[in-house]
Amino acid sequence: MSESVALSLKGVKKNFGRAEIIRGVDLDVAKNERHVLIGPNGAGKSTLFNLISGRLQVSAGSVDLFGETISGKSPHMINRQGLSRSFQVTNLFQNMTVMENLRCSLLWSMGHKYAFWKFVTKQREVTERAEELLERLRLTARRDVPAGLLTYAEQRALEIGATMASGAKVLLLDEPTAGMSRTEADEVMELIREVTTDCTLLMVEHDLGVVFGVADRISVLVYGEVLASDTPEAVRANAAVQEAYLGKEVH
Numbered sequence: 001m002s003e004s005v006a007l008s009l010k011g012v013k014k015n016f017g018r019a020e021i022i023r024g025v026d027l028d029v030a031k032n033e034r035h036v037l038i039g040p041n042g043a044g045k046s047t048l049f050n051l052i053s054g055r056l057q058v059s060a061g062s063v064d065l066f067g068e069t070i071s072g073k074s075p076h077m078i079n080r081q082g083l084s085r086s087f088q089v090t091n092l093f094q095n096m097t098v099m100e101n102l103r104c105s106l107l108w109s110m111g112h113k114y115a116f117w118k119f120v121t122k123q124r125e126v127t128e129r130a131e132e133l134l135e136r137l138r139l140t141a142r143r144d145v146p147a148g149l150l151t152y153a154e155q156r157a158l159e160i161g162a163t164m165a166s167g168a169k170v171l172l173l174d175e176p177t178a179g180m181s182r183t184e185a186d187e188v189m190e191l192i193r194e195v196t197t198d199c200t201l202l203m204v205e206h207d208l209g210v211v212f213g214v215a216d217r218i219s220v221l222v223y224g225e226v227l228a229s230d231t232p233e234a235v236r237a238n239a240a241v242q243e244a245y246l247g248k249e250v251h
């Protein structure tokens with residue numbers, strides 16, 4: 001296993017009854033890479049995310065995180081090993097302010113590592129890190145606003161910031177720009193780019209403008225198989241991908 005690989009899927013299969021939905025997926029995501037998974041409706045993207053995050057068990061094959069097998073572990077254990085899946089805005093505490101949400105995530109990640117007396121001395125550090133994050137998320141002016149009153153794009157940014165604060169090294173993002181206007185989508189993607197610089201990102205996204213703007217690599221999933229896994233330029237030029245999926249947008 002290469003040191004530079006964060007997430008590695010080997011021969012992953014998933015059956016629902018007799019239907020084979022994921023049909024032997026091999027996929028490597030390098031450390032600090034922004035990897036986007038695309039594919040037509042029903043290709044198996046959500047199923048693959050569920051297999052990686054431990055919500056579903058693989059029927060065959062394995063998933064490794066930083067060289068350790070995580071398939072077979074509970075979502076909670078996988079999360080503690082550094083993989084977080086960000087679900088829309090439901091992870092936020094709607095009645096708590098922006099600052100309180102960030103502090104809460106930071107404390108949660110530290111609470112497991114420090115004894116109480118040490119934990120108390122770390123309070124100032126928590127506040128400093130929360131301030132830093134606020135700035136990176138461009139939410140400093142909104143620090144005392146309850147999360148539920150932020151715009152949709154701001155909530156999405158905060159949600160991703162909170163996930164990062166909770167110690168995630170690998171982040172799975174499900175359609176981060178779903179339901180957003182073009183301007184909001186561009187803004188959120190810019191934030192995601194900034195906030196996740198020390199983090200590995202695997203993202204499902206339908207908006208090809210976003211996909212080609214953010215991805216270091218793209219994998220194309222069609223009928224439960226990876227048709228191509230390559231740079232955006234190579235994927236765009238791939239004839240099989242054009243035929244199976246990109247057709248209209250490319251032309």
Ligand SMILES: Nc1ncnc2c1ncn2[C@@H]1O[C@H](COP(=O)(O)OP(=O)(O)OP(=O)(O)O)[C@@H](O)[C@H]1O
Pocket residue numbers: 016021039040041042043044045046047048
């Ligand atoms: N729990 C389940 N039981 C049976 N079939 C399922 C289950 N979950 C998903 N499927 C089937 O697996 C296939 C892939 O679904 P999945 O939701 O993973 O696709 P997707 O690529 O995420 O699609 P979309 O882009 O529309 O969200 C579909 O045919 C779906 O009906």
